[in-house]
Amino acid sequence: MSCVSAIIVNYNAGHLLNEAVNSLLCSAVVAKVFVIDNGSRDHSMDELESLTNSQSRLISIYNKANLGFAKACNIAIAAAGKNDYLLFLNPDCLIDKDALATLLDCMKSSPQAGMAGPLILNPDGTEQAGGRRAVPTPWRSFTRAFGLSRFREHYPRLFSDFLLHQQPLPDCPTEVEAVSGSCMLVRYHALLDVGTMDEGYFMHCEDLDWCMRFRQRGWKIMFVPDARIVHHKGTCSKTRLIFVEWHKHKGMIRFYDKFFHHQYPGVLFWIVGAVVWLRFSALTIHYSVRHIRQWLTHGHL
Numbered sequence: 001m002s003c004v005s006a007i008i009v010n011y012n013a014g015h016l017l018n019e020a021v022n023s024l025l026c027s028a029v030v031a032k033v034f035v036i037d038n039g040s041r042d043h044s045m046d047e048l049e050s051l052t053n054s055q056s057r058l059i060s061i062y063n064k065a066n067l068g069f070a071k072a073c074n075i076a077i078a079a080a081g082k083n084d085y086l087l088f089l090n091p092d093c094l095i096d097k098d099a100l101a102t103l104l105d106c107m108k109s110s111p112q113a114g115m116a117g118p119l120i121l122n123p124d125g126t127e128q129a130g131g132r133r134a135v136p137t138p139w140r141s142f143t144r145a146f147g148l149s150r151f152r153e154h155y156p157r158l159f160s161d162f163l164l165h166q167q168p169l170p171d172c173p174t175e176v177e178a179v180s181g182s183c184m185l186v187r188y189h190a191l192l193d194v195g196t197m198d199e200g201y202f203m204h205c206e207d208l209d210w211c212m213r214f215r216q217r218g219w220k221i222m223f224v225p226d227a228r229i230v231h232h233k234g235t236c237s238k239t240r241l242i243f244v245e246w247h248k249h250k251g252m253i254r255f256y257d258k259f260f261h262h263q264y265p266g267v268l269f270w271i272v273g274a275v276v277w278l279r280f281s282a283l284t285i286h287y288s289v290r291h292i293r294q295w296l297t298h299g300h301l
Helices: 015-025 044-054 069-080 099-109 138-145 188-194 206-216 241-260 266-299
Strands: 004-010 030-038 058-063 085-089 093-095 113-121 174-176 183-187 220-231
Touching: 004 015, 004 069, 015 030, 015 044, 015 085, 015 093, 030 044, 030 069, 044 058, 058 069, 069 085, 069 206, 085 099, 085 188, 099 113, 099 183, 099 220, 113 188, 113 206, 138 241, 138 266, 183 188, 188 206, 206 220, 206 241, 241 266
Parallel strands: 004 030, 004 085, 030 058, 113 220
Antiparallel strands: 085 183, 093 220, 113 183, 174 220
């Protein structure tokens, strides 16, 4: 029975968008596929038009500008209406044939599971960071930024890392603190309880925020290793790296302030904030220097 409404937010994903949509349309559990475009300037939506005309299950929504990931998702949630489950999938993700059914089985077997995420793979078959993780609290971020997480083998409670992809892969669905927004299956009833995504995030960290809020309301977040997708990470952001990093770091500050401001000493909170913006500054310099080198190299060809 079709019980899943799938939502894809597109921004210049190119040919991968078509592949992602087709992988969903092949699934018998998908009732509708909503593609919401955030003002793409490539031809990704043009390629999708012919498919939209021939597939009644495919619905395209066009925004005139880039409204951000969370706001676009919320628009699609409203358009999708009530269904048992909602799947949020990035346009640069290719989902395995049985992955969605596997996620669905996990959700159905655990009534308290509000969200489930798959094993996310890089194109080379290695596990991608971020698919299963602990919440990056200010302390965990502090220890990672200063390299203290390398002591986690001796002091796991004090210096644990929030990225779990280097740990052994579990052989069954496992509860985690957070999964990746690149692929999330969400129970509609849980969404009604928790609320939609926080539109104060433009891009990045809205998934962490949502996971935090789901857990605060008593819903479990499940990582399902037998469900697999391949994520061509960075496809939609490769031409605007500094723009993406700005919103990523801005999102982290919002996330920390929203959930941890009153739990940490002011000095530590200030240090973490300073580290976040120092990291952004370093990345900005790195990307700028790399761009100049590429420009000089091509200029002398």
